[in-house]
Amino acid sequence: MKTTIQHNNKTIQVNLSKPIDISIPLSNTDENPIAWYILKPVIEPVHFGEWIGKVSSGMSSTNFNNISFNPHGHGTHTECLGHITREFYSINQTLKQFFFTAELVSVELEDQEMDFVITKESIEKALNGKKPEAIVIRTLPNDTSKLSRKYSHTDPPFLAEEAALFIRESGIKHLLIDLPSVDKEKDEGKLLAHKAFWNVTDVKNLNADARMDCTITEMIFVPDEVKDGSYLLNLQIASFENDASPSKPVLYAILNDEL
Template sequence: MLKTIMTFDISIPLKFNGPQPNAYGVERARSEPVRAGSLVGDTRMGGSVNFEQYTFIPHCNGTHTECVGHITNERISVRDCLTDVSIPAVLITVEPLSDPPASASDQFAGDKIITKDSLIKRLAPFKDEIPNSALRIPHSNALIIRTLPNTDAKLSAEYGKDNIPPYFTADAMRLIVEHGFTHLLVDLPSIDRIFDEGKLINHRIFWNVEEGRFETNSETRMNSTITELIYVPNEIPDGDYMLNLQIAPFDSDCSPSRPVLLTAAKDD
């Protein structure tokens, strides 16, 4: 008997000129009708069709997927790096810590962080259920992380110096790499602290680019991607899924994206 396939869109809709997430206080995403002489791209203004010019910053204005070109002098395109179509993935929920152990030395006072131990704890339930992977997680190509508290305020959150979001410790990022995850999806604006003096340590660990360098090397994880500013509603349970990671055909280091989770509905 065929099973019903359930799908979950975990992207944040980018509402031009409406409520939207923002990182670093950059200009908001906006749209305006195209004007050319007497032609106007808005039927409400007398135009025959609607066609608009969109202005936005993918890294800061909504759900986006980025490649190693984000931190290299060479202009590397996410279109070339993201070669997977259907990606086995696991979703976990993590509560960032505001009072982590002393070993988490890369935390700024008052910040909330995601530690190696917290990831191990959340991934542990999957170890005995599914065989055949470094973590015994099914196929374990993509790791999707939902952070707590999890509310729809994330759909329009503004992240900046007055609202520093959680971020990963370097040890936590090394764990993710060591266990073979090639795609990382988070509901944060960055896997690093958003103001870290431009070090981007976690980005460099994930892609294997040397600290302080802007070149790839023979060990760089060229086909790995990071997707930031997702939103995973609470009704989507932790577990394993197939991930369809859709991007726009932008020839750039980053593209707006629409990650969609697929799973077979459970029998009644």
């Protein structure tokens, strides 16, 4: 089903019947990925005394579950600059558009004194002069263990401050990555890549040129069979008044060459 879309004065052709979901499902199983030293999500039926909100219990005509999770630590999530500021900012209030041109790039990690880092050079080479609205970063090597990895205390790879600055200066407004954070796990609270991308110089008193309408999406997974290149991104969030929301980024291959 080829569909023609007008986006930012450009004509884009996509096949809406072939979505590429790059989110990781959230479950209450041991297969759920975890970061930031927390336990797995909890999904369980409501209990009112002896009554259980579960059809198979024979007590309820509906399944009626409570869900307890952390968007940052339990799977694919999209965050706004409110993640690092003293003043409250909501992803639901700052993300107001949901379709973007995106470039999917695969990058090798560079070993820098026992840290594995995504460098500016690798991002610059992968983009090759392109300036999409969003960048989707797939780190190599890539395998399905990312769908269930336990990241706590493992010092995962991260994005160099210079790489985040280059992405910002390229005009890219939405950064998606298959890691639990763009920053180093234990960095003494510096959050260099977050700050560089959002152009936040003072988390206590937000500077006027901070990038309010830009987002970071972490813990995605892009299968190997999805080729690097240009896509239309549909960035879906739940309407949480919070700095971050679980999200469902979906890619659609662009069929024409106008971009």
